[in-house]
Amino acid sequence: MRFYEYEARRIVELAGIxxxxxxxxxxxxxxxxxxxEIGGPVVVKSQVLxxxxxxxxxxxxxxxxxxxxxxxxxxxQLEINDQMPRGxxxxxxxxxxxxxxxxxxxxxTAKRPLMLFSDMGGIDIEEVAETHPDHVGRGHLTNLFPIxxxxxxQTIAAxxxxxxxxxxxxxxxxxxxxxxxxxxxxxxEINPLAELTDGSFVAxxxxxxxxxxxxxxxxQLLRTQLExxxxxxxxxxxxxxxxxxxxxxxxxxxxxxxQGKDHGFTGNLGLVIGAGGGxxxxxxxVRSQGGKPANYSEIGGNPSxxxxxxxAKEVLEKDGVEKIAVMMSIVSNTRxxxxxxxxxxxxxxxxxxxxxxxxxxxxxxxxEDEGFKILERYGVEYCDRSVxxxxxxxxxxxxxxxxxx
Amino acid sequence: MAEQLNKVFxxxxxxxxAAGDAALAAKLEEVCPVNIFKGTxxxxxIVEENLDECVLCRLCIEAAPAGTVHxxxxxxxxxxx
Numbered sequence: 001m002r003f004y005e006y007e008a009r010r011i012v013e014l015a016g017i018x019x020x021x022x023x024x025x026x027x028x029x030x031x032x033x034x035x036x037e038i039g040g041p042v043v044v045k046s047q048v049l050x051x052x053x054x055x056x057x058x059x060x061x062x063x064x065x066x067x068x069x070x071x072x073x074x075x076x077q078l079e080i081n082d083q084m085p086r087g088x089x090x091x092x093x094x095x096x097x098x099x100x101x102x103x104x105x106x107x108x109t110a111k112r113p114l115m116l117f118s119d120m121g122g123i124d125i126e127e128v129a130e131t132h133p134d135h136v137g138r139g140h141l142t143n144l145f146p147i148x149x150x151x152x153x154q155t156i157a158a159x160x161x162x163x164x165x166x167x168x169x170x171x172x173x174x175x176x177x178x179x180x181x182x183x184x185x186x187x188x189e190i191n192p193l194a195e196l197t198d199g200s201f202v203a204x205x206x207x208x209x210x211x212x213x214x215x216x217x218x219x220q221l222l223r224t225q226l227e228x229x230x231x232x233x234x235x236x237x238x239x240x241x242x243x244x245x246x247x248x249x250x251x252x253x254x255x256x257x258x259q260g261k262d263h264g265f266t267g268n269l270g271l272v273i274g275a276g277g278g279x280x281x282x283x284x285x286v287r288s289q290g291g292k293p294a295n296y297s298e299i300g301g302n303p304s305x306x307x308x309x310x311x312a313k314e315v316l317e318k319d320g321v322e323k324i325a326v327m328m329s330i331v332s333n334t335r336x337x338x339x340x341x342x343x344x345x346x347x348x349x350x351x352x353x354x355x356x357x358x359x360x361x362x363x364x365x366x367x368e369d370e371g372f373k374i375l376e377r378y379g380v381e382y383c384d385r386s387v388x389x390x391x392x393x394x395x396x397x398x399x400x401x402x403x404x405x
Numbered sequence: 406m407a408e409q410l411n412k413v414f415x416x417x418x419x420x421x422x423a424a425g426d427a428a429l430a431a432k433l434e435e436v437c438p439v440n441i442f443k444g445t446x447x448x449x450x451i452v453e454e455n456l457d458e459c460v461l462c463r464l465c466i467e468a469a470p471a472g473t474v475h476x477x478x479x480x481x482x483x484x485x486x
Contacts, residue, residue, distance in 0.1 A: 341413070
């Protein structure tokens, strides 16, 4: 789950990290009042869940409250990357002595949080890591023990920062690491972390992303402290009918799990896929072999026949779908025969011949012998684990391309 | 909206007089994990829309007097014993 900048600022503030006085405003009049309260020059920033705000004209500087109001008026009507702003953030134009970078990210390879710090803030950390690797400090954390300040200090000191700067930046990085863990973030970033002319450190901009699966247990933060409504899912696009229908089918039956996405998919091969990372692998395999997926999906957790049928029907009813490929890596919990029943039933209920419609059925695992009996009865081409995911995907692509040709 | 098909893969039958036994009907309703049986005062009813959800667990066969509940796999013609 992504957060707007003003929310990220609030999260940082809740963690005890100093921020400058700021105002989130939804009208020009509020922006004027916020600028007056801040006093002095301010910057007015569009609140969209998208990058490229500066380039799109969504960030403007103002010397007076009147100018801030005028900028807010314009920015509030400015669409950036197909998004209308939630509001504007009015920030003081800080007197910065030096900009730093501080973040905590989830390192999927090490399976641990990773602290990053650089004394070259204000620009992309990827760029700094490439051009000035000695200016990036890294430090892995464990999730088993409390996070001590000294680990943050080591990470910062690795960049050559010392003295009072080191002492002032250390608690900020340590608190960032603690909020990362406490709030189940996948990214907690402050960029720039500014050293002001008076020597104090403040977070000038922050970027936070929370693990989607944690939303349910972070209600105190989300609903109470940030006042984010339950229906505000922060999707970057409106769900399609396909996506909404699949979600409704999933919600209506507790057995197993299905998910379906079709944003950006316009192909002719429907995918009913899943199991242990199988969906990503199979979508890539289909694409790599010249196939055009009509959707992305995930099916697993031993769904009912009705659920498997529901997903397959939704996929089959998508515009342009000629055939479906039913593929998973080896399943242990999900039953092959149950999924076979579901996808065949979907074909039958839509008046389609399963043998013609299902390009390939490649789900090896629990109850596969029973599943294969069902598939044979309906003339569906199937394969066991001796056929790789790659090969199965290739067969499906060849079949649908043959049908199209 | 496409018509929902029932009894495509599985059929279940309960012989008389066991089918009219309210106590057995309640037991079958209790043991079936996918709600194929509904117990009524006059005996057992088969919930047709759930037939294809049968997971072939044999709990109904074991709960009933021997040979009175029949679970047929329509895709290969065999019957659970």
